[in-house]
Amino acid sequence: MNSIGSQSSSVTREVWEDQEMRNALAAREVSTIYKLLRRKGVSQRQIAAMTGQSQSEVSEILKGRQVMAYDVLVRIADGLGVPRGYMGLAYDEVTAARVAETREAPEAEEPENVKRRKFLAHAAAVAVGAHVLGADSGSWVSNPVLTPAPGRIGMTDVRQVEAATRALRSLDYQYGGGFCRDAVVAQLSWGQQMLSASGTDVVKQRLHVALADLHNLAGWTSFDIGLIDSARNHFGRALELAKAGDSNQLVANILYRMGRVYLHKDSPDDALKMFQLGQIAAQESGSELAVAVICANQAWAYAMMGHEEQTMKLIGRTRDEFARANAAEAEDWVKFFNEDDVYAMIGTVHTVLAQQVDTKHTKFAIPALHRAISSYGDDMARSKAFNLSFLATNHLLDGDIDHGAKIGHQAVDLAQHLKSRRVRDRLLPLKEEADKRRNYTDARELADSIGRFYEADVS
Incomplete structure (x- = not known):
């Protein structure tokens, strides 16, 4: 018998050529793979021995737990004797990146x-x-x-x-x-x-x-x-x-983007550390535009922390640095930060302050967001969705429920055409504000619409 993976295994090479098995391998449906092996008489103990997993892990996978981690998939393939190409694991770098979001063994993370x-x-x-x-x-x-x-x-x-x-x-x-x-x-x-x-x-x-x-x-x-x-x-x-x-300009841009990750995760203190390092690189680069980007995002972080005075100082510096910048000479990775984005950041920061500190900031947020949204074309659909969500939030905070709900529905409609989890997540604060006003029909319908979109997106 031409056994694969273990001398005590009953898995033969022909098993991997079965069409049902090939389909499961191609889809990396490890639960189905293990179930098909069980039909062939391979015990959970044998599967565990070949793959280096515990029997309890094998049992959980048989019950439907997904396997996404690249190194675990490779270990399973190699242990069972599956040709890596059958599971799309032949090209390590690309495959590793595609399955980078692992749901495996969180306790080991x-x-x-x-x-x-x-x-x-x-x-x-x-x-x-x-x-x-x-x-x-x-x-x-x-x-x-x-x-x-x-x-x-x-x-x-x-x-x-x-x-x-x-x-x-x-x-x-x-x-x-x-x-x-x-x-x-x-x-x-x-x-x-x-x-x-x-x-x-x-x-x-x-x-x-x-x-x-x-x-x-x-x-x-x-x-x-x-x-x-x-x-x-x-x-x-x-x-x-x-x-x-x-390229100090690019170093600054990379650090700004990593800081944005932490802002999105509601960790403004960690974001500020990234922005502070980015500010060093931006200043060394001599690019006022790069400095303006960092200042605007530092303002966002301080707004999330409720530091109104520091936030406004940084917004003022953002304006000053942008006014001095020579956008025509800017590198590709920082050219995105044009006048539209300056207004968008001003609107964003005042929205956060309206939520965190004082609703008076809606009077500054609304015109700035209007200005940004009116300038966005179809090529900036994601940014438009973000800002529509912020604008709707401001109108709800201002008590303009009907108009806020109308704009909120526009944000939801646009979000449905985007493949972006960030857009979905940015709708949640709007839903929270709408939920607070469920005694109004328009607010209740908006909250329910966002809820349905969120559920459909994660299902």
């Missing part, structure tokens, strides 16, 4: 505060060139094995990476990270090959920056669909490459 501490240490080491916090700073950063590289690269090769990044970023703005993240990761798989190729110093430096920005986009699209660990890994790699490419 590092606590989130430990991950944040390690990332902060790594970011500080890259941004200021020394391990200023004295902590472990890099074992968590993904370093996949690279495929064979081309022999030599030129500026044309680098421009191809830059052009692909611009195109994919546009898709992210318009449709959400879920629409293009796989394409970004696939592009990275190709682009990373060039790091070990030969080329002039100028070409190599620009390549480092181009790949840093592509990792930056991979981190952002991962964040947009809720893959926080994957985002952190990509941002960590992006920092290293940006520093190697001597």
